[in-house]
Amino acid sequence: MPVKQLTIFLENQAGRLAEVAKILKDGNINLQGFSTTEARDYGILRLVVSDTEKARQMLKDAGFTTHVAEVICFAVQDRPGELFNILEILAAQKINIDYIYVIAGTRLVISVDDIAKAVDVLEKKGIQLC
Numbered sequence: 001m002p003v004k005q006l007t008i009f010l011e012n013q014a015g016r017l018a019e020v021a022k023i024l025k026d027g028n029i030n031l032q033g034f035s036t037t038e039a040r041d042y043g044i045l046r047l048v049v050s051d052t053e054k055a056r057q058m059l060k061d062a063g064f065t066t067h068v069a070e071v072i073c074f075a076v077q078d079r080p081g082e083l084f085n086i087l088e089i090l091a092a093q094k095i096n097i098d099y100i101y102v103i104a105g106t107r108l109v110i111s112v113d114d115i116a117k118a119v120d121v122l123e124k125k126g127i128q129l130c
Helices: 016-024 053-061 082-093 115-124
Strands: 004-009 031-038 040-049 064-075 097-103 109-112
Touching: 004 016, 004 053, 004 109, 016 031, 016 040, 016 082, 031 097, 031 109, 040 053, 040 064, 040 115, 053 064, 064 115, 082 109, 109 115
Parallel strands: none
Antiparallel strands: 004 040, 004 064, 031 040, 064 109, 097 109
């Protein structure tokens, strides 16, 4: 089943990430996982949180540019070859991965070009979605 991911565009300035963390803390929103990427003048922060809409609204009210998207989160075993197994399943169905990151140790989040198809094939292969 897809989960909601919150993307925040940040100026590449000291303290901006701390501002986001404070907003989440003040809103009693649990940060379940995140990924950051950066360019010279800005960063992209992707979050999986306990209340996506509340977080989005609070961040928007604070002047942050946000975007909500559906992604897939699934559990993997902590053993060699586990990532390959998932990637092989998706590649065999010609499902393209836009990006991937790890949250909470053994849970992966991926963005793909066809969520419904990816969910279907992963569930049929016994992959535990979260």
